[in-house]
Amino acid sequence: MSNNSLRIPASSQTVGPYFRIGLGYLMNRNPVPSIVSAGMIEIRGRVLDRDGVPVPDAMLEFLSGGGARRLLDGNETESGIPEGFRRVATDDKGEFALTIARPAAETPSDAHFLVLVFARGLLRHLISRMYLGDEARNDNDAVFLRVPPDRRATLIARADEKQAGLYWWDVVLQGTNETVFFAW
Amino acid sequence: MPDSPMMELAEPGTQPEYYFPPYVSTIARSPRMPLVLLPRTQMERSGPVFGQGLIGEHDNDLTVHHAGDPIGERILVHGRVLDQDGRPVRGALVEVWQANAAGRYRHKVDTYNAPLDPNFSGAGRTFTDEKGYYWFKTIKPGPYPWGNHHNAWRPSHIHFSLFGSGILSRLVTQMYFPGDPLQPLDPIFNSIPDAAARARLISNLDMDRSESNYMLAYKWDIVLRGHVDTPFGEGHQ
Numbered sequence: 001m002s003n004n005s006l007r008i009p010a011s012s013q014t015v016g017p018y019f020r021i022g023l024g025y026l027m028n029r030n031p032v033p034s035i036v037s038a039g040m041i042e043i044r045g046r047v048l049d050r051d052g053v054p055v056p057d058a059m060l061e062f063l064s065g066g067g068a069r070r071l072l073d074g075n076e077t078e079s080g081i082p083e084g085f086r087r088v089a090t091d092d093k094g095e096f097a098l099t100i101a102r103p104a105a106e107t108p109s110d111a112h113f114l115v116l117v118f119a120r121g122l123l124r125h126l127i128s129r130m131y132l133g134d135e136a137r138n139d140n141d142a143v144f145l146r147v148p149p150d151r152r153a154t155l156i157a158r159a160d161e162k163q164a165g166l167y168w169w170d171v172v173l174q175g176t177n178e179t180v181f182f183a184w
Numbered sequence: 185m186p187d188s189p190m191m192e193l194a195e196p197g198t199q200p201e202y203y204f205p206p207y208v209s210t211i212a213r214s215p216r217m218p219l220v221l222l223p224r225t226q227m228e229r230s231g232p233v234f235g236q237g238l239i240g241e242h243d244n245d246l247t248v249h250h251a252g253d254p255i256g257e258r259i260l261v262h263g264r265v266l267d268q269d270g271r272p273v274r275g276a277l278v279e280v281w282q283a284n285a286a287g288r289y290r291h292k293v294d295t296y297n298a299p300l301d302p303n304f305s306g307a308g309r310t311f312t313d314e315k316g317y318y319w320f321k322t323i324k325p326g327p328y329p330w331g332n333h334h335n336a337w338r339p340s341h342i343h344f345s346l347f348g349s350g351i352l353s354r355l356v357t358q359m360y361f362p363g364d365p366l367q368p369l370d371p372i373f374n375s376i377p378d379a380a381a382r383a384r385l386i387s388n389l390d391m392d393r394s395e396s397n398y399m400l401a402y403k404w405d406i407v408l409r410g411h412v413d414t415p416f417g418e419g420h421q
Contacts, residue, residue, distance in 0.1 A: 006268045006269065007266065007267075007268050007269070007270055007407045008195050008198050008268075008381065008384075008407065009194070009198070009268060009355070009407050009408055009409040010355060010357055010384060010385065010406050010407050010408070011198055011199055011200065011357060011376045011381045011382070011384065011385060012199055012200060012355060012356060012357050013200075013343075013356070013357040013358040013372060013373075013375075013385070014207075014209075014356075014358075014372060015343070015345075015356050016343060017291070017293055017294075018281065018283075018289040018291040018293070018294060018343075019281065019343070019345075020291065021281040021282075021289060021290060021291055021305070021306050021307050022279050022280055022281025022282075022306070022307040022308070022309070022343060022345065023279055023281070023345060025307070025309075026238070026279075049212040049213050050211075050212040050213070051212060053212070055213065057293075061354075063230075063231070063232065063351055069230075072230055072231065072232050072233060073233045074232065074233055074234040074235035074238065075233065075235045075236075076235075077235065078237075079235070079237070079238070080234050080235030080236065080237040080238035081232075081234065081235070081238065082232045082233060082234070084232070085232035114351060116351070116354060118356055119213060120209055120213075121207070121209030121210050121212070121213035121214070122202065122210070122213060122214070123200035123201070123202060123204060123207065123210060123372070123375045124199055124200055124202065125354070125356060126202075126215065127222075142223045142225065143222060143223060143225065146220050146221060146222070146223065147220055148220075151217070173212075173213045173214070173215060174212060174213065174214060174215055174216055175216075178215055178216065178217045179215075180217070180220055181215050181217075181219055181220070182191075182219060182220050182221070182222045183191075183193055183219035183220065183221050183222070184191065184193065184194070184222070184352065
């Protein structure tokens with residue numbers, strides 16, 4: 001296939017430290033994380049750098065898997081933001097919290113989220129996936145099987161022992177337990 | 185034979201590497217383990233659709249949100265959002281943020297000793313129209329110092345965030361202005377290896393859309409990764 005007729009996509013640049021000015025409005029319209037309604041789950045975690053230092057200026061975008069158009073259509077919600085999409089920023093402690101629609105899982109491998117990671121110091125965003133720890137995963141999941149077995153645990157969110165619907169997942173940008181990121 | 189087709193990767197040199205030591209903040213924040221190749225799945229082809237209620241009527245005019253006019257060079261920034269085939273990306277969410285004319289951001293961590301402008305917040309957003317067209321009316325942002333190295337200054341730029349069709353078309357980048365002598369000195373701009381790719385982030389002065397005695401215009405077209413879905417019956421491919 002010839003690529004001559006194709007245009008080259010624009011280059012990425014870092015989101016920088018001041019992204020809340022232009023991107024915060026969409027975070028602020030998200031529901032309060034403590035209110036978890038039917039079909040929604042809560043995700044909490046931290047973003048850490050090479051030295052385990054919390055990253056206080058990272059932004060994450062979560063997209064519910066499963067391919068259910070309804071979950072990704074903002075015309076279905078009052079806020080205009082789809083229930084299966086959330087943008088959230090880390091706080092001064094590098095912590096984030098959000099509620100989002102549980103993936104419409106028709107097969108166990110659909111029970112995951114696509115996650116984009118932006119931060120000062122990231123010249124391109126990172127792409128990862130988050131799987132729910134208490135959902136059985138399909139051994140035939142094409143993406144999971146691509147990940148070296150000893151690194152798969154970095155993609156699995158731990159279900160909270162006490163609070164149903166709460167999951168814990170850290171993003172480690174570099175070093176020991178570095179989160180698996182995908183090429184794009 | 186692979187079990188399923190793999191996702192295409194960016195053209196070499198057209199995207200920055202994660203690890204780029206001249207931009208010091210990349211050193212402890214860039215992944216070092218091999219990136220994993222993704223097979224093409226429905227997940228990666230889908231993406232969020234935002235309701236029209238997300239955007240207010242004047243959200244693409246950054247000059248009208250306060251009692252008075254902001255200080256600085258009033259400008260129009262406009263262009264088209266296109267896919268890799270050159271087709272318009274309709275309804276793309278385009279979000280921008282920027283420093284004011286003095287090079288100061290309205291943000292708690294910006295401690296640069298330059299004045300805030302009470303009449304300028306520096307945030308805008310819009311959806312592209314049926315032709316993939318967008319416009320913002322704003323103030324030309326000033327250059328500003330940052331802590332990367334001694335006497336480091338960012339060239340004037342406007343931050344852009346875009347959602348095309350499908351999450352893989354997601355792009356966050358920065359638009360620069362023509363003729364800025366700080367560009368060759370800037371590690372963030374120069375993190376893109378390919379000179380032609382760097383040049384594509386620089387807008388063009390557009391006298392056709394400039395308005396006499398009122399404002400200059402800068403035109404910037406943005407190509408997003410991927411291919412806009414062709415509706416059934418249109419006969420493409």
